[in-house]
Amino acid sequence: MQHENFNRGLEKAKQKDYTGAIVDFTAELEVNPYFAEAYLQRGLAYYDLGEVLRAVSDYTEALNLDSKLIQAYYSRALARMVLKNLPSAIDDIERAIRLDYNYAAAHNLRGTLLRKAGDVHGAIVSFKKAAELYIVQKDAENCRLCMEKIKQLQPKPQPQQVVSIKSSTSTSPVIMHEGDYFKQLIEKAEQGDIREALESLNWVFQVDPQDGKAYCCRGVIRCKQERYIDAIADFNQALKYNFQDAIVYRNRGKARLQLGDNTGAIADFNKALELEPDNAMLFIARGNAYRSMGNHYGAVQDYTKALQLDPEDAHAYYNRGLAYTHIEEMQQAINDYQKAASIFCEKEDWKNYQKALDSLNKITVPSQDLNKAQSTILRQKLLRLVGGYWEIAERLIEDAKYYYPGMSEDWYIEKVISDIERDRR
Numbered sequence: 001m002q003h004e005n006f007n008r009g010l011e012k013a014k015q016k017d018y019t020g021a022i023v024d025f026t027a028e029l030e031v032n033p034y035f036a037e038a039y040l041q042r043g044l045a046y047y048d049l050g051e052v053l054r055a056v057s058d059y060t061e062a063l064n065l066d067s068k069l070i071q072a073y074y075s076r077a078l079a080r081m082v083l084k085n086l087p088s089a090i091d092d093i094e095r096a097i098r099l100d101y102n103y104a105a106a107h108n109l110r111g112t113l114l115r116k117a118g119d120v121h122g123a124i125v126s127f128k129k130a131a132e133l134y135i136v137q138k139d140a141e142n143c144r145l146c147m148e149k150i151k152q153l154q155p156k157p158q159p160q161q162v163v164s165i166k167s168s169t170s171t172s173p174v175i176m177h178e179g180d181y182f183k184q185l186i187e188k189a190e191q192g193d194i195r196e197a198l199e200s201l202n203w204v205f206q207v208d209p210q211d212g213k214a215y216c217c218r219g220v221i222r223c224k225q226e227r228y229i230d231a232i233a234d235f236n237q238a239l240k241y242n243f244q245d246a247i248v249y250r251n252r253g254k255a256r257l258q259l260g261d262n263t264g265a266i267a268d269f270n271k272a273l274e275l276e277p278d279n280a281m282l283f284i285a286r287g288n289a290y291r292s293m294g295n296h297y298g299a300v301q302d303y304t305k306a307l308q309l310d311p312e313d314a315h316a317y318y319n320r321g322l323a324y325t326h327i328e329e330m331q332q333a334i335n336d337y338q339k340a341a342s343i344f345c346e347k348e349d350w351k352n353y354q355k356a357l358d359s360l361n362k363i364t365v366p367s368q369d370l371n372k373a374q375s376t377i378l379r380q381k382l383l384r385l386v387g388g389y390w391e392i393a394e395r396l397i398e399d400a401k402y403y404y405p406g407m408s409e410d411w412y413i414e415k416v417i418s419d420i421e422r423d424r425r
Contacts (some may be wrong), residue, residue: 003028006038009045018045019034038064041073047079055079064423070099075105077113085326086117086294104133108146115153116294118263124153164258174225189221197221214245228255244274250282262293280309284316291323299323315344318356330363330383337363380415385420396420 009024020217025042029035043058059076062069077092090113096106111126127146134143189197205211219234236251253268276282287302302318306313321336337360337391344353365382386392396416401407404415 003032003035005031006035006041006065007091007275009038013041013045013048016048018049021045034065036069036072038063039065040069040075041081043072044075047075052079052082054392054395056083057386061423063424068095068099070103070106074097074103074109077109081113081116081294083326084291084294085296085328086113087297088328089113089294090117102133104130104139104142105135107133108142110144111149113147113294118266118295120153124150163277186217186220187390189224194221194225205337209292210241212238212241215241216243216245216248216251219248219255223255224253224260226258228258233257244275246272246279246282249275250279250285253285257289257292260292262289265289279332280316281304282315283309284313284319287316287319287323291319291326291425296326300327312343314340314347314349314352314356317343318352318359321356321359325359325363332361333363378410378417382413382417382420385417 005028009021009028011022012024022042022045025038025045028038028251029042034036039058039062043055043062046052046058047055055074056079059072059079059163062072063076066072073092073096077089077096080086080089080092083372090110091377093110093113096103096111098104107126107130111123111130114120114126117292127340129148131143131146134140134146154388186197188200198218198221200222201214204377205214215234218237219231219238221233222228232252232255235248235255238248249272253265253272255261257265266286266289269282271377273279273282273286283302283306285307287299288297290296290302299324302321303316303323306316307320310316317336320341321333321340322338324330324333327378337356341353341356343362344350356377382393386396395415396419397412400412400415400419404412407415
């Protein structure tokens with residue numbers, strides 16, 4: 001019977017026996033290594049098991065064999081969205097739509113990706129197109145869901161606000177130096193005396209209920225309490241009462257970022273950078289917002305600007321390493337993680353030092369393998385070919401060992417490299 005293993009795998013996948021389905025699809029590929037649909041279906045099974053990286057690898061193999069396999073582009077876009085690699089996900093979904101413009105699910109996913117990337121107008125256009133196609137297909141439920149998404153994205157009418165007008169000769173206080181009263185209150189809160197700090201601020205509000213600086217100070221303390229909505233309300237009051245300092249925008253941006261309002265956070269960081277254009281921490285904060293929304297290229301640019309201002313900022317190196325990992329620039333990521341670990345070590349920041357090492361180990365060859373009689377250059381070449389994911393390389397090496405037992409370790413690595421390069425040609 002033709003494709004017996006493949007058909008059995010499809011049945012197991014329908015029954016949600018994804019592990020069994022993967023075994024059958026793998027058996028089919030052993031017999032038919034150029035069967036693109038088998039790679040696609042195995043990728044779907046890996047995805048349903050939560051092994052997203054392996055799913056991406058199989059989708060890529062399927063597309064190497066059949067560049068017009070629309071579902072592979074769609075599925076890889078979905079997986080890359082989960083991995084927060086938005087630029088690559090958007091590229092995949094655009095390819096799927098070019099192959100079939102009437103693919104409703106692809107327009108729907110494109111809308112979600114553009115919304116995550118901050119392109120609200122583009123997201124609305126995509127959701128509208130998806131809704132139209134779902135209507136034609138008589139899929140009322142998905143059409144309704146698309147319309148709800150559009151409604152959520154459309155701007156809400158803003159109620160009129162009464163703005164109090166203060167004299168241009170207002171004497172509202174401005175932070176002039178680091179050792180002032182409010183900074184002392186923030187330091188007190190950091191030491192755990194939050195109640196005492198807030199009581200002191202209540203006294204300030206009794207004296208002057210329009211003290212913008214006091215609102216800012218209380219907002220910073222509420223951020224430390226993780227009361228982000230209350231903190232944002234305080235920062236809004238600070239701005240209302242003419243305390244237009246970078247610290248307000250910076251901290252409101254951080255609070256918005258914690259609540260998932262990436263676009264709002266970026267707007268605040270932009271305003272803070274207008275006031276403090278040489279503040280490396282602001283570039284890192286905005287880079288984190290870009291990375292959170294999947295704009296890893298924008299994040300890399302901001303972390304690089306931060307490092308131009310402060311070449312020894314370990315956090316900038318570490319976060320840039322994370323961004324490089326998501327856009328599959330593995331060598332740059334390795335370099336940044338190593339630099340971050342070195343600086344954290346010198347500063348004896350052991351928690352972040354270990355975090356940098358853990359991130360480094362995830363994308364490099366396991367240390368126990370480096371002691372074997374293998375060429376580091378050879379291993380690095382294979383690592384680049386599999387997008388930096390060594391677990392994929394290990395699976396391919398194990399497959400080669402199964403088919404060609406008794407050969408040296410170097411031989412298996414060279415065999416896998418040769419197979420990958422041949423398939424890509």
